[in-house]
Amino acid sequence: MQPQPAFLLHKQPYRETSALVELLTLELGRIRAVAQGVQRPSSRSRSRLQPFAPLHVTWTGEGDLKRLRLMEMHGSAAMLVGEGLLCGFYANELLTRALPLQFPVRDVFAYYGALLNALPRPDARAPALRQLEYAVLEALDAEPRFTDTQGVSLDPQRHYVYRAELRSFEAQASPTSGSIDGRTLRLLAQGDWGAPGLAGPAKGIARAALAPLLGGKPLRSRELMQRLAARRRSKE
């Protein structure tokens, strides 16, 4: 097989010198594989097989667990530190939890690559994360429809709450905490995630829409970020 672009999402030691890895690949989406010998101290692949580094890989095996063959670095790894690194963990955790195995998601792959480029810049993080989240939702056919629960287009004057199970917005009699006005939602519907003032609502909708895909357990990387943020606020 031809070497395929891929990113490492997660690596777990396996046996003495091997690792169980999860990769996001261009052609086959998320795959699980055994990478033999990569935990050996002398292994050249050991430092290569790191998260957030663009890789070229080949594998063998037809089932759910593949055997990773060739890995090459392809371009330079994004140097992630601090907040950007935690956001990267969040993206990896999201993809490992939400995407089914061997389900091709080319758009998600493209947005993931774009996210890694955006993470070193603080102001570019939120829009890139939202775009990735939206691509995941679209791939799994769970993206919000920007209409009310009856399928009627949104009224800019009214306030709405997102209902994930109906994939649409429920009109509220009056503004409540967490409700979003129709004008904002119309802007979001145009894909304007980066516009000032829309970051908060966009995050709220993405979170509500993703929740059913993640099952009951919360994302640990998000908890970690929230703890740091809470600590920072308490000091101010």
Added chain:
Amino acid sequence: MSFSPLVDRLLESFRVLPGVGPKTAQRMALHLLERDRDGGRRLAEIMTRALEEVGYCRRCRTLTEEPVCGLCRSVRRDERLLCVVESPADMLAIEDAGGYLGQYFVLHGHLSPLDGIGPEDIGLDQLGERLAEGGIEELILATNPTVEGEATAHYIAAQLEDSSIRLSRLAYGVPMGGELEYVDGGTLSRAFNGRLPFSSE
């Protein structure tokens, strides 16, 4: 053919050790039973004792059978320097390399959200208490240069944002006697960004 149940269980027990498969386990068990029963008895005795008695040092969390380890009690170590490492093996490696005279704090792991390992699992509360006692001027973040090690260093640093403790992180470099051609790109670019002034002295 198989061995008697007790011998079989001995074989099976050796396989908990890393790198020991069925064949090696058999060699080990037969060696002890046939050639070195005394050695085997000593091994069994010391293993029982070590497993019973060895715990974590109350100050640095390294492995020790004493409440506070020798290194923490030593008056020759500089109490103003504290080096945070991921494992006792890392601590030993730094000790063997020599040159560091401060104290240590062992995390026994790193933050790894995807494996469900959070701050409370790696003793960061205890590290916080230790730092709150005062007297530490520099905290050296010597977690591994992996993404998890980096995240751990960031988390610790974020906790200490407005304290007066100086923070430092191990530098990235090319290995001694190495050739640039064979160094991986990530290491090389970090070593390049972290280059040091050089003079002809």
